[in-house]
Amino acid sequence: MFNLTSISSLIAIIATSIYFLSSSLPHKSSYHSLFISTSLSSNESISNHLYSLTLRPHIAGSEANAEAAKYVLSTLTSYNIPSHTAPYYTALTYPVSRSLTLKTPPTPDPPIEFNLQQEVYEGDPYADVANLVQPTFHAYAKSGTAVGPVVYVNYGRVEDYETLKEMGVNVSEGGNVALARYGKIYRGDIVENAYAAGVIGVVIFTDRKDYGGTDKWFPDEKWMPPSGVQVGTVYNGAGDPTTPGWASTEECERLSDDEVEKAGDVPLIPSLPISWADGDVIIRSIDGQVGNDDWQGGKDAPVYRVGPGPGIVNLTYQGKQVISTIENVIGIIEGAEEPDRYVILGNHRDAWTFGAVDPNSGTACLLEVAERMSKLQKKGWKPRRTIIFCNWDAEEYGLVGSTEWVEENRQMLASRVVAYLNVDIAVAGAGFEASATPQLDELLIQAAKQVLDPDNSSQTIYDSWINSTKNPIIGRLGGGGSDYAAFVQHIGVPAADITFGGGYPVYHSMYDDFIWMKKFGDPMFQRHVAVTSIWGLVALKLADEDILPFNYLSYAVELQKSAEDLKGEVLNRGVNLVPLLKSINELEKAAVKINDERKALEGSRGWTSMSKNDKKVRELNDRLMMAERAFTDREGLPGRSWYKHLIYAPSKHNDYGSKSFPGIDDAVEKAKSLNTADSWHSVQHEIWRVSRVITQASLCLKGELT
Structure with missing residues (x-):
């Protein structure tokens, strides 16, 4: 029979053996x-x-x-x-038919009909399967026809429509069709901004200035050929539009077409993508005021004028949802x-x-x-x-x-x-x-x-x-x-x-x-x-790594910068940033505290206290992992409830853009436009919301109840 001393000795021998055995194996690094x-x-x-x-x-x-x-x-x-x-x-869309023609008044010439084809180059090794490429289209584009004078809207940003307004160009009168060039913002936002501005359809071209490069192009150089077209989706949501917030399983609930349209993430006017060669032809049909220098094209391009017209386009797109x-x-x-x-x-x-x-x-x-x-x-x-x-x-x-x-x-x-x-x-x-x-x-x-x-x-x-x-x-x-x-x-x-x-x-x-x-x-x-x-x-x-290699001090520094940027936006508007600044300060303290805990644990990770420390490591890792969850809010952003994160989300007018404090940013933009007490109160409300999630993240990092 072993006595207590013998048992203790045996445990020590086994532990020592395990330690040296494990140390003889390659380290994870x-x-x-x-x-x-x-x-x-x-x-x-x-x-x-x-x-x-x-x-x-x-x-x-x-x-x-x-x-x-x-x-x-x-x-x-x-x-x-x-x-x-x-x-x-999932509900995906594909093209059934599309066409684009251009009339050039006052000439009596018949309309120009664009073939909308990307050309196979000589020696293309993929020529035999080029017919499997879908016709150029925008996924989830609205089926329909838009006929009207062309108005050139640069990149189709909100500020571009503001520039046209300052020039005295009313894009919403006369049933105009917008001609925009790719770049700067997401194509779905180009279409949404056009609809908001009052145009009836959108043609988006791949401008040679941005994609066409020199006098040579693929396959000789890296640049987009004259017939090349950037296709893509114009859907402004995430996931299957018929199942917002739940999975598209085989026999799941789905929204109707009308419900999808009311949700506001699919386009409400037709659109087509075209090449820089076709865009060049349409640009030459537009008269009116000359666009600003940053609205102009590149080498060998005509003068870019804004119109509307006299060129008139007829855009027709018919898609199917499957x-x-x-x-x-x-x-x-x-x-x-x-x-x-x-x-x-x-x-x-x-x-x-x-x-x-x-x-x-x-x-x-x-x-x-x-x-x-x-x-x-x-x-x-x-x-x-x-x-x-x-x-x-x-x-x-x-x-x-x-x-x-x-x-x-x-x-x-x-x-x-x-x-x-x-x-x-x-x-x-x-x-x-x-x-x-x-x-x-x-x-x-x-x-x-x-x-x-x-x-x-x-x-x-x-x-x-x-x-x-x-x-x-x-x-x-x-x-x-x-x-x-x-x-x-x-x-x-x-x-x-x-x-x-x-x-x-x-x-x-x-x-x-x-x-x-x-x-x-x-x-x-x-x-x-x-x-x-x-x-x-x-x-x-x-x-x-035993302890997750996260450093939330970087987060605190980032939020401090964003808060400083926000100060100029709300200056003299009766908006109080103190709750936000205070919450960021608490996050910094929490980040310092958990970093100190990490160092203490790393310093005590000896084999004799391994079991005890593993529990502490697990608990600390959980706090590091879950702190990011704390930046989310179940109600999400105003009008965009799927986006739960109150620190990072797309800009409302550019899905590719990244905004810190997106809810605050959206509220500020609206308040600038309306400039009412209620609109600035909404800004204050969003500041409080962001402050609360940052405070939640701090509490999570600290691992303490109030």
Whole structure:
């Protein structure tokens, strides 16, 4: 029989053995270093994935996109990553017919009829499948006909219509059709702004100044060819418009067409996208006042006048809505110690045409991350937390696949997701760019310091980043441009989005193919390798580090800057910013406190107190994870209840734009217009709302009841 002394000795021996056994295994950081090493990376496999994914156009709901889903699923499965598809049955639209003609009074010439075709170039290796590209259209565009004089509205922003008003141009009289050029704002907002201004239809052209470049274009140079057209959605919501707030399962409740229109997120006037060659013809038909210098075109362009007319366009569009099956592909590496905590990596698969840049450069990188992690598993690595790979469908229609999945799994995700890491366009050219919720800033910078610059191997990505911008500029995820929206703006999950190269000329056209990527985007596929390394490294740190690498001091600093910007907007308006400033100050104190707790725990993580500390670590991590949820409000933004986050959401007049304090910003813009006591009182109300969620985040970080 053992006495107490013997038992204590035995326990000490076992504990010591376990400690030395565990210390003889590779540390997690060793696996992280291996992940970004050349021994695991392969630009060839990324290139092969991209080639396979872009053999055919694969719009959401098509057979080709279903085949692409099978490719992703089988690839993940081949890496021994348990995977499945999550189907949804969503309302997508496709073109049935469209036409555009131009009369040029006072000439008696017959109307010019535009063919609206993107031309196949000589030697195009995809010529045999070019007929599978959908006719150029806007998803969810209003079916109908608009006939009227053309009025040129620049980029179709609210301020552009204000400029026309100042010029004495009344766009709402005479049944005018707006001609806008792509750029600056989201195309759905171009259509919505046009409707609000009183025009009856919109033609959006790809201006040569912004996309056409020099005298040469693809395939000789990277620029958009004269017939190239940027297609895309004009839906201003997120997810299936017939199931707002709930998942589009097979036999779910759906809104009627009238109910969808009343919701206000689908266009109420018809629109068409056209090429810069066709836009040039229409511009030449417009007379009237000359537009400002910043309204003018580029080289060899005519003078851009605003009209209206005398050119008269006849725009006709007829679309059809179909309940289409879409498929998200989900792969899961289960965590060894905290399987109920999720780090999610997401990228969408569907494309308007071939989608080599947008989105399949990201899909190829997602598969490369999965393969490298599979290789780590074979070497003994097991993540502390669960890693989930999500390949979304129907993103191009309005973030549909990711939104439906988040809506269906809302409660599980809200209680378990550590962070969401998005890559949409992985590579469009040179230059690293990142956006994130602020507590991830430091983590992104650390990862950028560990990965070599693909265009200059003598320095890191961080080195090139800091040299190009003087200081790493991390954007914010308030815009609605990709699949992070449902995670950040709907359920409040910390998130990041990374890319190389930003915008590119052949965006959303049939020229976004493997040849463009091979010649201009990333000839050696080294930028793809770099995206894979940073994406995976950030995921590994979030999945493996005992204490989550979040720093909410960055959040406090960011909010202080936004509050300072707000001071000038409400000066002498009887608006009190003290509640907001006080709440931000409390957030800063809470961030300092939890950072001190982290340091204390890290200093006491000896093997003798491991069990006791693990409970404390779990509790501290929960506070770090849930603080982002506290920035959400169940009522959401005024008039936009799906957007629950009161710190980051799209600008009301530009879905691509990111606004801090979007509810306050919307209220200020309205108050400036009305300038009534009630309207400024609404601003004060929104300030109180934001102050309350920031206070909730502070209490969450502190982990204390009042």
